[in-house]
Structures are given as structure tokens and as C-alpha cells.
Amino acid sequence: MSPVETPQAGSSASATGRMDTLLGRFTMYRLILLVLAALAVYSLLLEVLGWLTFGIPEMLAHLALCLALTYASNRALAALFRVRPHSESSLITGLLLYFLFWPSFQTLDVAGVALACVLASASKYALAWRGRHIFNPAAAGAFVTGLTGLNIATWWAATPAMLWLLVPGVLLVLYRTRKVLMATVFTLIATAIITFELLRAGMTAGMGIYQALAQRPVLFFVGFMLTEPLTLPPRRWQQLVLAAVVGVVFAVPYNLGFIANSPEAALLLGNLLAFLLGQRGGVRLRFTGSRRLTPSTTEFSFEPARPVRFLPGQYMELDLPHVRSDGKGRRRVFSLTGSPAERLVKFGVRTAEPLSAAKRVLLALKPGDELTATSVGGDFVLPRDPRKPVLLIAAGIGITPFLSHLGSGGLRERDAVLLLLARSADEIAYADELRAAGIRVLVRLADGSNPPVDFGAVPAGASRLDHEGLKALVPDIHSREVYVSGSPASVAALRRAARKAGARRVHVDSFSGY
Secondary structure, eight states: OOOOOOGGGOSOOOHHHHHHHHHTTSOHHHHHHHHHHHHHHHHHHHHHHTSOOSOHHHHHHHHHHHHHHHHHHHHHHHHHHTSOOOHHHHHHHHHHHHHHSOOOOOHHHHHHHHHHHHHHHHHHHHTEETTEESSOHHHHHHHHHHHHTSOOOOOTTOOGGGHHHHHHHHHHHHHHHTOHHHHHHHHHHHHHHHHHHHHHTTOOHHHHHHHHHHSSTHHHHIIIIITOGGGSOSSHHHHHHHHHHHHHHHHSOOBOSSOBOOHHHHHHHHHHHHHHHSOOSOEEEEEEEEEEEETTEEEEEEEESSOOOOOTTOEEEEEOOOSSOOSSOSEEEEEOOSOTTSSSEEEEEEOOSSOOHHHHHHHHOOTTOEEEEEEEEOOOOOOSOTTSOEEEEEEGGGGHHHHHHHHHTTTTTSOEEEEEEESSGGGOTTHHHHHTSOSEEEEEETTSOOOOTTSEEOOOOSSOOOHHHHHHHOTTGGGSEEEEEEOHHHHHHHHHHHHHTTOSOEEEEEOOOO
């Protein structure tokens, strides 16, 4: 996806819109790295204050070992397999292992941590399918290390003193990754089972819930490991089912000989289920060309090495290695604009200045250059029942997730209205495709001019489109499912307007983190 700023959504964005815009400056991976780094610093502060009892030398040595070994082993294995190393991912893995294993100077403990670090990096290459790792690397490294007996993961991040920063950090990550509902399902199920077991042992309900959340790794597990994007199935309902299954396996005590219940075992089972449900493995994409859509937007086309399965409205994550990072990491998410039946995969991107490092990479591509698509997902899809009327609202290049519906013909069978908000007439992306869509298309321009005559006329103006204006444009909005796509600020304002206008169900797709 790519961001768009459009004045039609108004400057008085809600707190939600401002939060989305702020967090959109970071990719989900970069945000996770920053939160984990803050937690590591916080843990050292707690040690200084006497809230932890590891010892500062042990903690610093443990942190240095985890970061150095995951970073070095990842780069060495990447060179061996002749692929580009992902340093950000290796640092996240190192920080996770820092919180999983007990800081210690004991020889066997240190050897176990070192083994876990190397195994975690190796799992990205050895336990992978078509370039995509199947299992969470930190969990895989910890699990295998536990089988050797050298060391066992204690998940010491589940310490009451850590909650003061852990809780807001987890909430921030879950909000950014849009996994709050999934995390809620897992947390409720796991907490309920753990509390029930503690009640049977004679503990009160209040203390049982406190033990589950403060002294078990429920929050750390769901915030930083279960919701890892690369090891999740593509659809929301699949993710919710996965959260429920993993919640049960996480919390129910069992012992199968050499395997007993542990967070890492539960996560690896969930990873395997997710792999079986989703687009298995990364896909190599060969760049075939680009075309200018408007003065500020460009469409990029790629030929996949093998067919890509996706539903209209879904997105694809690309790995865009670039020399000079802009602080957002290498992986970026883009809505798929082509039809699932097409040979090529296409992405519409806003390419006006100022350009991010990732956009410069895209614009610098030459025919034949290759990139890797790491995953496909998203739930911005239309209702299964074609008789359900829909209203599609796109702010600027927010039109992109709707294009695959047009190309697949899915909208021709529906009572559909598409409302496009753009700066000016020459900023209407995919104008030819919209003309041929066979549905009612309304265009509202921010510069006060009128749209081309072959589009539905909407009263122009630079003021934001409020609920009264939306109700006037689409009087039966209460009977339609509404889909809103665009920048975080635009989506927040338009969603609020749609709700006030009478819409009962509003689906959103915020273009942030690009």
C-alpha cells in the first residue's frame, strides 16, 4: 500500500487518525524492534533499581551475546545461501532470545543461549519453503535448545515489574499490526484456562488472573511472537481460529515424554498450521515495466515465478532491499491492483516527492530485475453474497485495493457505488478502468473543479466531506456495506462520516508505513 494525503478527509482528524499517521512512519518490523529495544533498556533500569536480581554484568553480556550471535550467524548463512541478509529481522530475533533465556555466566547456560541464537538464524534457511521461513526463528531456536538439555527458555519477560512498559509496548504493536482482536482471543482463552487450573489449586480468581497475566508470558507471547506477520495465515478468520488453538495448547498442561507444554512448542504448532493455510513460501517477482497513472502516481508490474493466489482487495508484502535505509526497513506492503486471473501482479504507488528509499528502489528498477514477495494477506474483500449492495470510498491512490475487484468483474454483479476523492482531475488514477467498470462512479475534487463529464458529478469544494454530504450523495448508505481506503487521517474522518450517515458496517484499509 502507499499513503495519500487528501484534503477531502479534513484536517480535524480524530485521535485515531493522528495515531495511525504517527505509527505509519514506521513499518511494523521497525516498530517491534524499537519497542523490544526499549524493553531491553527498561530491564537494565529495573536491575539497577533492584527490581530484578540477575546482575548488570550478566544482563549486558547476555544481551550482547544474543544480538551479536544472531546478527553474525544470519549474515554468514545469508552469504552461504547467496541471499540478502535481513539485519532488522536478526536483531528482533536476538532481542526476543534475550527475554526468553535467563541471563547467566554459567558455562552450560551460555552455551545453550549461543546454540539457540545460531539455530534461530539457521531455521530461517533450513526450515523454510521457497524463501519463507515456516517457524518463528526465536521459538525454533529455543525449542531445539531445550531438547538438548543445555538450557531451557524461562520467558523471564513475564515479570510483574516489566508490566509497566510491556503492556503499553504490546498494545502499541498490536494496534499498529491490526491484531488486537486476534490477541484478545488468545489472551482470553489462555488466561481462562490458566486461571481455572489455579482455581483448582486453591487460588482465588483475582490472583489467578493476575498470575496468568503478570507471571506467565501471555502478553509477551501474543505481542511479539504469535502475531508475527510472516508466520500468520492470510485471512482474519483463520488468524482467530489459530489464536484459539494456540491459546489452548499454550495453557493446557501436558507431558508427552520428551515434549512438555511450553510457549515455544505452542507457537511452533501454530506456525505449522498457518503455513498450511496460507500462501506457502516467498515468490520471486521479475519486473516487467511501469506506467505513469497521474503526475504523482505510478503502476509497477511484475511477472511472478509461479502463480500467486490472492483475493481481490488483498495486499502483498515485498522485500525491497536498498542501500540507504530511511528508518522504515525493507519490507513494504502494497495493494494488488490486478485481477487474480492475470499473469502479472501489479501495484499502484504514489511517487510524488519527497520519495522514500523504497520508492526510489521501485523507480530505479529495470526490466528483468527481481524482488521477493514475502506474503499475501488482508481482509479488505467484498461480501460473499453478490446481492449485498456496497459503497466504496477511495481517497486518492486509495483506489488501488478496489482495482482488482474491477478487473475480476466482481463489482459488475453487485449494486455498487464508488466515490473517489482526488486533488484535481489529472490526479484521477485508473480513469480508463473506472470508466469501463460498469458501476456508478462519483468523483469529488479538492481544487473545486468539476470532474470529467463521464463520471458522476459531485459538488466540489475543499471542505471535508461530512456525514451530511455523504448521506446526500448516497441516500441508501444505511443498507450498504461501506469500504474506505486511503491515508490514516482520511480513513478515520471518512469512517466517522459514514457511521454518522447511517452505515452499519464500515471496513477500512489505511495506507501507512510506506
